[in-house]
Amino acid sequence: MKLSFHRPTSRILIAGTLCLVFLLGTVLGWANTHLFSADSRFEQFTEELFQKEVSGNMLNLHYSLAYPEKKGIQRPKATLGTISLPSSQLTDTSSASLSNTSSEAEDFTSQTLKKLQTFKASGLSESNRPTLDMLLLYYKTQADYQDYSILYEPLSPSLGIQAQLPVLLAEYAFYQKQDIADYLNLLVSVEPYFESILAFEQEKSQQGYFMSDTTLDRVLDQCRSFIKEPDSNYMLDIFAEKLKSFGKLPQKEQDILIQKHKQILLNKVIPAYQNLILGLQSLRGTGRPSQGLAHLNGGKKYYEYLIKSQTGSYTPVREMQKRLAGQIAADMNNAQKILKQNPSLLRKLNSHFDLPEMEPQDILTALCQKTGKDFPALPETDYTVRYVHRSMQEYLSPAFYLTPPLDTRTPNIIYINPSDQRSNLELFTTLSHEGFPGHLYQTIFFGNTEPSDIRYLITSSGYIEGWATYIESYGYQYASNYLDDNDGSDYVCLTWLNRSINLCIYSLLDIGIHYYGWSQDEAARLLKLFGITNTNAISEIYQYIVETPANYLKYCWGYLCFLDLKTEWQTVLGNNFNPKAFHQYLLEIGPVQFPVLQKYMQKHLQKLTVKENGHSAAVNSDTKRRCSYLHLLLFSVIIKKSLQFQQCFR
Template sequence: MKKNHRHTLFASICFILLSGTILFGCGQASTQTSLKQKKFDRFLNSCFKEYAAENTVTLHFKLSNPSAYGIKTPVSPTYGDLSSDALKKNCSRSKELLQKLYTFPSSSLTKKQKLTWQIFQDYLNESIMNEKYILYSSPLGTNGLQSEIPVTLSEYRLDNEKDIKDYLSLVNQVPELFTQILDFEQERRNAGLISPSFVISDTIDQIDQFLNASEENNPLIQSFEDRLTEVESLSKDQKASYIANNRLLVTDKVLPAYKSLKTSLQAYTNDSKNTSSKERLCEYKNGQDYYKFLLMSNVGTDFSPEDCITILESQLKNTVKDISSLTTKNKDLYTEYLSATPALSAPKEIMNTLKNDSLIDFPEIKNISCQLKNVPDALSGTSACAFYLVPPIDSTKDNIIYINKSRVDSNELFSTLAHEGYPGHLYQTNYFLTTNPSPLRTFLHCAGYDEGWGTYAQLYSYNFIEFKNVDEQTTKQLRQLYRDNDLLSLSLSSLCDLYVNYKNYDENALANYLQTYGIDKDSAQNLYRYVIENPTTYLSYSIGCYELDQLKQTMSDSLGKAFKISDFHESVLNVGSCNFSILRQEIEKETEILSNVS
C-alpha cells in the first residue's frame, strides 16, 4: 500500500506565511541539507564501488554492466586475496569507513538515508568486531569454497567474448585458489583451531564425488558448452576453440588441483584425529563469545543463547502439543499425512501457483523471470536441498533456483520452492530492488532476516497447498500438520546447535537427547556434525522466523481490527535485510502511521 502524506490546508497556509518572513534563511538551510544528502549518496556509492570491485567474481555476479556504475572491469581477472592479512585489512578499512560515516549527521539525511546509515553502521561495527575471530571460520567443509567453485563457475555469465576470457582465466586460477585455502587452513591449525576429522573426511568425500564424475557430467564442461552456444557474436570455429581450451583447463588444471587438495587434506587427517583436537565451538578459547557474536551478526538478534534456548524449547513443546491435538481430533490424520500427495508436482506449475497465490497477501512485482535447474550430479551428494542464485542488481532476468533432486522429495517441493521462490528469497530480493535502494544495501545482508523471511514464506505457503483426493477439512488439518512438522524439525535442529556449540553436548549426549524424539544415532551423528560445521545457521531460520512472527503479533495487537497481513508484509519488505533491532524500530514507525490512518 502506497501512502501519501498530505499537509492540511491550515498547515499549508501557515507554511506560506512563515516562508514569507524567513524565506532566505529556509532556502539556505534547505540547500545545505540537500548538498549534505547528495554528498552522503556519493559516499555510499563510492563504498558500493569499492566492495563490488573487490574481485572479478563479486563484480560479475553483482553487476551485468559495471561501467554504468562508474566501475572499470579489472584487466586481470582474480578471485581476490583470501589470506588472513587481507581479511584484517578489510577490518581496518571498516574502521576508516565508520569514521567517514560519522561525519554525516543523521539529522541532515532523508528517511531512506537514515535507515541506510544505521544498517551500514551496524555492518561496519560487526566487521570490526570480527577481526579477533577471523581464524575461527574454516574455508573447508561441505559448504566450503571447494564446493562453491563449481557452481559459481557453472553460472558465470557469458555475455560477450571478454566474459569468456575472464571465465577461462578464473578456471586457470583454481590451483592458486586452493593454495590460498590450504595456507589459511594451515594458519588456523598453527593457532590451535584444527578442523575435526569428520570435516576433513566430508570435504574429501565431496572432492571424490566431483573427481569421479565423467567428463560429460562435469559441471564445468557441460555448463560452459551450453552457455557458449548462446553467445551469438562468436563464429563456430571460435566456439570450438574455446570449448577445447576449457576442456584442457579442466583436465590439466582443475582436476589436478582437486586431487592435490585431497592429498593435502589426507595428510591433515591424522592431526585432526588427535584426541587433543576440539570439535564443538565452545571448546575453543573464546568459543562461547564467538557464538554470541555469530548470533548477533549472522542471525541479527538481540537474544542471548539462553534466550534462544528458552524460546525454542517453548516452541518445540507447543508444536508437539499441537500435533497431538490434531491427531487426537482426527485419528486418521497421520495416515493421511503419510499417504497424501500434493496436487501439483511439476516445479514450473508449483512456481506459477505460488506466484499467483502470493498476490493475495503480498505486494505484486512484475516482469520477473526465473529458471529452475537441477543441481549437477557431480555436486548433488553434498549440495543443499535447493538454493536461489541472486541475479545482478541491474538485470533481474537472471533469477535461478537450483533443486537437488536427490534430496527433495515430491512432498517437500512445494514448500521448498516457496522458500526459494515465491514468496521467499526470489520474491523478497526482487521486491526490494523495486524500492530503489542505495546499491550498497545489496551488500548489507543479515542472514536472520533473509532466512527468517524464507522460512516465514515456506510456512505461509501451506495456506496454498492442495492435495489429491482429500476433503476440505482434512486439507486444513494437513496444512497445519505440515507447518508443525517443519517447525518441530527446525526447533529441534536449532536446539541441537545451541546444546552442542554453546552448552558443550558431545555426540553421545546429543544422541541421548534426540532419542526422546525418536531420532536414531545415525541421524543424530549427521546433525551433530552439521551444526559443528555450520554454527548458528539453523538459528538464522528458526529465530529469524520467530522474530518476524513476534513483529507481526505486535503490529496486530497495536492495530486491532485495522490490521492487515498485507500491510505487515509490505512493511518488512520495504525495510529490507537488516538486524531485528533496526527492523523492529522501522515496523513500530510504520505501525504508528497505520494507526493514525485508521
C-alpha cells in the same frame, strides 16, 4: 550654474539583475539540497563504499554488476584472490575470496565505521535512515570479529568454498565477450586460490584449530566427487551451452573456446582439487575432535559473532533458547489439538499422504497466483529452474536461488536438488521458499524500490533466510488447495508444525553444541525426549551442526523474528490488521538486521495506531539443508516433554 543630468536605470538591466539573483538563488538552493546536504553526502559515501567493496574481487563484482563499466567501475584482475594469513575478514563463503591483508581489513573497517558515525539519522531522509543504521551495525560487528578470524573455516562438506565454487563458476553469466575471458582466467586462478586455503588450513593446524578427521573425510569425499569423471565434468556441457546462448560468436570461435576451456579444466582446475586433497590428507590427525566451537580458545566469543552476523539478531543466547523452547511447546500443543479433533490424521501421516505430482514450473505459476491475498503484487518476472548435477547432489542443499546482478535483475535461477526431494508437498513448499513469495519474490520486490547499491551488497542473511522460512507456512497453506481431501488443511498444518519443531530443535542443538560444548551423547539426550533414538540419524544431525555453526539459527531465528513481528501487529491492530500491508512494510525496509527492522516496523505501527485511534499507542516489541529425521509421530509425545529439555541448559 552647472547643470547635471541623472540617467535612469535601464529596465532591461534591472530585469537581468533580478533574473541573475533568482537563478543564483535557485542554483544555491539546489546545491544546498543536492551537493551539500547530509543526504547527498551520505549517498555519495555509500556509493564510494559500494564501489570499494564490490571491486574487491572479480567474482563478487560479476555477481553484483553485469556491466560495471557503466557505473565507472574498472574491472579488477580476474582472479579469485587469496585468503590472508593469519586471519582474513571473510563473511560470505559465496564471495569466494578476499585478498586484503588482515591489517588492511581492520583499517578499512575502522575508517568506514568512523565515517559512518559522522552522519546523524535525524538529518537523513526516511529512505537513508535504515541504510545508515544497518551499515553502522554491520561494521561494528565486523570490528568485533577481528581477533577471532583464525576460527573461520572456509571448507565444509556442503557449505564450504570447495563445494560452492563449481556452482558459482558454472553459473558465471556471459553478458559481453570480456566475461568469457574473465571466466577462463578465474578457472586458471583456482590453483593459487586453493594453495592459499591450504596454507590457511596449515596455520589452523599449527594453532590447534584444524577440522576433525570425520569432517576431513566428508570434505575429501566431496572434492573427489567433483573430479571423479573429469572428461565428462558437468562444467564442460554448461560452458558450451552458455557460449551458444551468448549468440555473438561464430561456431569456429566457439569450438576453439570449448577446447581451451576443457584444457584449463583438466590441467588447472582438476589438479587444483587433487592438490587440495593431498594437502588436506597430510594434515590428518592434527585436528581437534568432532565437537563444537565452545571447546576452542575464543570459540564461544566467535560463536556469538556468528549468531550476530548470520542471524542479524543481537538477542542474548539464553533468551534465544527460551524463545525456541517456547515455540516448540506452542507447536506441539497446536499439533495435539488438531490430532485430538481428528485422530484419523495419524493414519494419513503414516501412509505418506501427498500432493499430486506437479512440475516445478507449474508449482511456481500456482504460487504466483495464490500470493495476491497476502502479499503485494509483483510485475511479471522471468525465471529459470535447473537441477543440480548428479556429481554434486549429495553435498548441496535441497534447493537454492541465485540472485541476479543489480543492474539487470536477471537471470533469476532456482536450482533443485532432486536427491533431497522426499515428497511432492516438500517440493511445493521448497519452491515457495526459493521462489514465490520467498527469495526470488523478495529480491525482485526490494529491487523495484530502487535502493542504494550498497543495500544489494551488504544485507542480512537472517532477514533473507528468515523471510523465506517464514514464507513456508504460507506455502503449506497454499498447498492444501491441491489436496482433494476434507482433511487437507489440517494435514498440511501438521506437516508445517513438524517443520517448525524440527528447526527449533536443531537450533537448540546448535546452541548446546557450540555455546555449551555438548558432546554427541548430550545432544542425543535432547533428541531422545522427542523419540529420536536412531544412532545413525543422531550422528548425522550432530556432525552437520558441528560443521555449520549458526546455520540453522539463520533460518529458524529469522523466521521467529518475523513471526513475532506479525503477532505484535495482530495484537495491536486487531481486526484492522492487513497481512498485505504488513508484508509490504517488511519488504520495503528490506534486508537489514532485526534491531533495525524492528525499529522501523515499530514506527510504522505507531503511525497506524495514531491513525486508527487518534492518539499515540504504546508499542512494545519482544524482542540448509532440510533434515527429515524427526518422524511426524513425534506429535504423540506428551506436551510436558517439550519443557524438559530446558533443564539441559541449566
